Amino acid sequence: MAKRLLVAYGLWALGGPLGLHHIYLGRDSHALLWMLTLGGFGAGWLWDFWHIPGWVATANGVGVAGDRGGTVPALSPLRLAGQVTVGTYFGLVAALGLPWVPVLLAQPLAVGLGVQLVSSVGDQTAEAPSVLAAAFLASFLFQGWVLAVLPVSLAASVAAQRHRRYKPRGTPLPRLPARLYHLGLACLAFAAPLACRGLCGAAGVLGTLLALPRAATELLLLPLRAIRLLAETLGLAGDPPPQPPTTGFGARSWSQRQQWAYEVLGLPAGASAEDVHRSYRELVKVWHPDHNRQRAEEAQRRFIELQEAYEELGGPRRAAGG
Helix, strand or coil: CCCCHHHHHHHHHHHHHHCHHHHHCCCHHHHHHHHHHHHHHCHHHHHHCCCHHHHHHHHCCCCCCCCCCCCCCCCCHHHHHHHHHHHHHHHHHHHHHCCCCCHHHHHHHHHHHHHHHHHCCCCEEECHHHHHHHHHHHHHHCCCCCCCHHHHHHHHHHHHHHCEEECCCCCCCCCHHHHHHHHHHHHHHHHHHHHHHHHHHHHHHHHHHHHHHHHHHHHHHHHHHHHHHHHHHCCCCCCCCCCCCCCCCCCCCHHHHHHHHHHHHCCCCCCCHHHHHHHHHHHHHHHCHHHCCCCHHHHHHHHHHHHHHHHHHHHHHHHHHC
């Protein structure tokens, strides 16, 4: 289908920074570059205005040269500058979005892909293995440098210019849905690490904001705590003396405690000391915790009650007998 100049200019005006006019003209590499850099950081989108007629003619097959064979494209300082810029940009994005990935892996890979993307714009391309090899070698040589991404991008760009070539003619483009699918995957791979890093940063900021009220409260209470600490140091204040624990029958009268003890041992009030001793020994065997592991809590409570009841009834009598 023939491409129309008016449609190309309309897409340039409506979605030029997203590369819609490049998608329309079948220039997917250029469209992806514009998507990831928002139209070449704005300047490239304006630059496209003067080149759209030529691209429309090329898309329609007007004035297209035949197979160039082994000819090498002319050296383009503009393409070289774009390769260095985009390679540096991709390297910085990898450093920000993939901090958990080793620098010697993430940075040269991102730089090499950025340089290769610029190399594939239009009718030219470069040998990707050579570009990536130069990026990894330069990253190894300049590791530890603060701005190591810049020489890595320069080395990859020089390798791309050294191995530049024309794309083969006559290769049919995939259908539009497949092209959009591939462009969407590439954009997702680029944006997902940045989005993840942004969400983590937002969560950290939210946690800090939620901790501000507590920090403000602690700051307001700081003078009161300082006064209390000073008073404790001078002996003017202190913690109240600990109170002895009381049992369930400790607050009752003496006669009530006796009645409770007889009931725990299963004896009538006024039972003899021998009956108290015998009942205590029998019930202790029944409710010993070692014999009631399935009912450990209940056995522990009953065992303690038996001890207290026996002490209440048997202790004074043993003392008197002694």
